[in-house]
Amino acid sequence: MKNTLRSISLILVLIMTVLSACSCSDTSEPSFTPVGEYSRELEGTVLNVFNWGEYISDGSEGSLDVNREFEKLTGIKVNYENYDANESMYTKLKSGAVSYDIIIPSDYMIERLANENMLREIDFSKITNYHLIDDKYKGLYFDPEEKYTVPYNVGMVGLIYNTEMVEETPDSWSIMWDDKYKDNILMFNNPRDSFAIAQMLLGIDLNTTDKADWDAAADKLIEQNSVIQGRVMDQIFNKMESGNAAIGAYYAGDFLTMRDNNEALAFVYPKEGVNIFVDSICIPSSAQNYEAALMYINFLLEPEIALANAEYLCYASPNTSVIENENYSLKDEKILYPDEENMPICQYFHDLPEDIRSYYESLWETIVMS
Secondary structure (H helix, E strand, O other), X not given: OHHHHHHHHHHHXXXXXXXXXXXXXXXXXXXXXXXXXXXXXOOOOEEEEEEEOOOOOEOHHHOOEHHHHHHHHHOOEEEEEEEOOHHHHHHHHHHOOOOOOEEOOEHHHHHHHHHOOOEOOOOHHHOOOHHHEOHHHOOOOOOOOOOXXXXXXXXXXXXXXXXXXXXXXXXXXXXXXXXHHOOOEEEEOOHHHHHHHHHHHHOOOOOOOOHHHHHHHHHHHHHHOOOEEEEEOOOHHHHHHXXXXXXXXXXXXXXXXXXXXXXXXXXXXXXXXXXXXEEEEEOEOOOOOHHHHHHHHHHHOOHHHHHHHHHHHOOEOOEHHHHOOOOOOXXXXXXXXOXXXXXXXXXXXXXXXXXXXXXXXXXHXXXXXX
């Protein structure tokens, strides 16, 4: 009996020790020097962040663990989750089943969220690092009054190909319909990006409200079904890096990450044109920890944090402190920062009328089932 009681006591002590360790905030010192001011008033609270996969410096491969640095700086625990498409993020947010304090959607989705009153205005008096954002990325069409967003990354979509598997140097989206590369082509697994490639190839405006245009693009995508290996999002990293596919459409910044793991990979902006996007930090209207969200936004603009993210993610940075930093290894990377004469034809996505959105989403279901 004594041994039983002693065992139970030891178990209870162990449980209390674990719970105590979990409840304590990180008291170690940050490994960088912030330029902004941060308090520990919200120490012990939780910040729920919903972001794209592979979209923050996470401590791997010697990189800075950005979320851990925030925890050390503020004592706020970061609960971090990923999504792989704007639409899946929207669906989860719209359901109301979960609450997030920070999201980082793309421009057209921000426009939709704002139109549906799903974003909370940002108190910019507390975003003291906002001056570091390049003016050319402020007041864009999806947030003209600068109420809801702080730019995070800038990118363009392009064509990735394996030079050991593709004979020519492609310059057109048409190669993604080429029978020669049957079962070696990867297409986006989301409707907006997929339709955009077909629309560019057909010379159709990416924001058309003519249903006949969407029908034509859908027919083109159905035609493509016979040659593609599959539709992917983050799975493209493994497939292209391992040589299990020859051609794929994806974001320029992610190509640079893939190239680090497979030097045979190359990239081109097709001549028909590409989608350009600005992903921005937002606070959902359902946020439960608004003040911590403001602190996190300001933190992401910190020069050392922004540089760590820019180096890790390989996207173009809208933060002037990154661009002006002599140690920024990608500042001369023309894929991210093309000069004027090499800038591809670009077009932003816009939020579309509900009937058009429903129409192309219905077409998408037909495409993937064909």
